[in-house]
Amino acid sequence: MLTIRNATLADGREVDVRIDTSAGRIAGVGSTLTHSGDSIDADGKLLMPGMIDAHVHFREPGFSHKETWETGSRSAAAGGVTTVVDQPNTDPPTVDGASFDRKAEFAEASYVDYGINGGVTPEWDPEALFDRPTLALGEVFLADSTGEMGIEEDLFREAVEAATDEYRVVTVHAEDADLFDEEARERAGDDYDAWSAYRTAEAEAAAVERAVEIGAEADARIHVAHTSTPEGVDAAKAGGATCEVTPHHLFLSREDYDELGTFGRMNPPLRSEQRREAVFERVADGTVDIVATDHAPHTREEKDASVWDAPSGVPGVETALPLLLEEARKENLSYERVRDLTAANPADVFGLTRKGRIEQGLMADLVLVDPDASREIRGEDLHSKCDWTPFEGMRGVFPELTMVRGNVVYRDESAEYEGIDADGEFAEAVGENVRG
Numbered sequence: 001m002l003t004i005r006n007a008t009l010a011d012g013r014e015v016d017v018r019i020d021t022s023a024g025r026i027a028g029v030g031s032t033l034t035h036s037g038d039s040i041d042a043d044g045k046l047l048m049p050g051m052i053d054a055h056v057h058f059r060e061p062g063f064s065h066k067e068t069w070e071t072g073s074r075s076a077a078a079g080g081v082t083t084v085v086d087q088p089n090t091d092p093p094t095v096d097g098a099s100f101d102r103k104a105e106f107a108e109a110s111y112v113d114y115g116i117n118g119g120v121t122p123e124w125d126p127e128a129l130f131d132r133p134t135l136a137l138g139e140v141f142l143a144d145s146t147g148e149m150g151i152e153e154d155l156f157r158e159a160v161e162a163a164t165d166e167y168r169v170v171t172v173h174a175e176d177a178d179l180f181d182e183e184a185r186e187r188a189g190d191d192y193d194a195w196s197a198y199r200t201a202e203a204e205a206a207a208v209e210r211a212v213e214i215g216a217e218a219d220a221r222i223h224v225a226h227t228s229t230p231e232g233v234d235a236a237k238a239g240g241a242t243c244e245v246t247p248h249h250l251f252l253s254r255e256d257y258d259e260l261g262t263f264g265r266m267n268p269p270l271r272s273e274q275r276r277e278a279v280f281e282r283v284a285d286g287t288v289d290i291v292a293t294d295h296a297p298h299t300r301e302e303k304d305a306s307v308w309d310a311p312s313g314v315p316g317v318e319t320a321l322p323l324l325l326e327e328a329r330k331e332n333l334s335y336e337r338v339r340d341l342t343a344a345n346p347a348d349v350f351g352l353t354r355k356g357r358i359e360q361g362l363m364a365d366l367v368l369v370d371p372d373a374s375r376e377i378r379g380e381d382l383h384s385k386c387d388w389t390p391f392e393g394m395r396g397v398f399p400e401l402t403m404v405r406g407n408v409v410y411r412d413e414s415a416e417y418e419g420i421d422a423d424g425e426f427a428e429a430v431g432e433n434v435r436g
């Protein structure tokens with residue numbers, strides 16, 4: 001048994017949390033727990049459920065030079081993420097039994113728990129995928145992005161039906177390439193805003209509408225990945241789907257290209273400041289279900305190319321919760337909203353019934369933070385293989401301690417906790433597949 005004493009929860013309650021470390025579960029939450037066994041004095045600091053990041057690209061197998069399960073999951077743990085959901089655009093793509101099994105072997109190196117999604121290409125093998133502990137189907141690409149896995153509508157419909165028969169959620173990358181602005185293609189390679197002009201907001205809204213229509217016909221559970229526009233969010237919600245927003249679409253806009261260049265290129269692209277604000281409002285008021293990072297690392301060398309040649313994607317798994325906690329510190333979001341967006345809602349959307357909340361009986365996936373300890377984000381301080389961040393110089397509130405099923409996997413070495421004697425920043429890589 002381990003007790004975290006004097007913790008403050010997102011709703012303001014001051015509690016002790018008792019952890020059954022052998023079961024990895026929360027044994028009790030209350031104010032008058034008896035303190036037998038080990039204990040940590042939280043000294044009034046904030047205790048949050050670990051973030052469930054429903055959208056990461058940890059790049060193995062195939063692209064270990066960009067990220068590995070080890071570096072990606074360390075970055076996750078240091079950012080307060082205790083579960084990640086990995087996407088299928090690896091090499092080989094995760095579309096059949098052999099590729100799933102291969103990825104599952106790499107994932108054993110993970111410091112945090114994980115789900116592995118199955119992908120869809122014309123060669124996919126749904127039976128083999130669903131036979132395995134696949135968390136969800138997706139991201140299913142309705143347009144090409146990194147990995148060129150864009151598929152036609154007929155195959156999408158088939159995939160949605162197959163996933164629904166197997167009780168899997170379908171995560172969709174919703175852009176319609178027919179609505180991309182080909183004229184923008186003529187802009188020069190150093191006009192970085194051309195990427196946003198090319199992959200239009202209309203292309204997102206139209207694809208979301210189509211995806212939720214097809215989903216409704218099949219009675220499917222559709223989850224729209226990385227919605228970047230208020231139109232995309234509204235179309236998803238009106239069609240009965242759930243949706244996620246990334247930190248980059250929440251905190252960056254087309255106005256940041258001057259600073260970011262191709263390091264601000266991703267799919268869907270950055271939008272106008274006006275659209276960014278409208279998306280932020282929908283996150284703050286609870287319309288948006290989830291904040292997920294779409295952590296998509298590429299090396300500096302790869303990114304350092306013309307706007308038409310650079311790969312799409314930015315890292316984000318370590319900075320998402322810190323950026324949101326900074327917004328809460330500034331009272332632009334409530335702590336309860338941050339908790340729901342990062343933990344309770346992703347647990348509900350992906351059926352992770354034993355995760356996402358600080359309640360008796362649930363898994364002890366926990367993050368302890370000093371809510372006032374805001375600091376500048378520096379790429380060189382982060383733990384991803386990707387040594388840059390699009391959020392350089394912005395402020396974040398980083399965790400001091402991250403626990404996965406009762407195991408301390410990360411602690412900030414400058415934070416002192418009586419009762420914790422982990423040596424160094426990271427302890428053991430205890431990550432497991434959330435589907436067993």
Ligand SMILES: NC(=O)N[C@@H](CC(=O)O)C(=O)O
Pocket residue numbers: 057089139145146173265266267268294296297312313314
């Ligand atoms: N978002 C991106 O721009 N890139 C992602 C793929 C994706 O999520 O579309 C990647 O894997 O690099």
Ligand SMILES: [Zn+2]
Pocket residue numbers: 139145173225226267268
């Ligand atoms: Zn995508």
Ligand SMILES: [Zn+2]
Pocket residue numbers: 055057087139294296
């Ligand atoms: Zn993605």
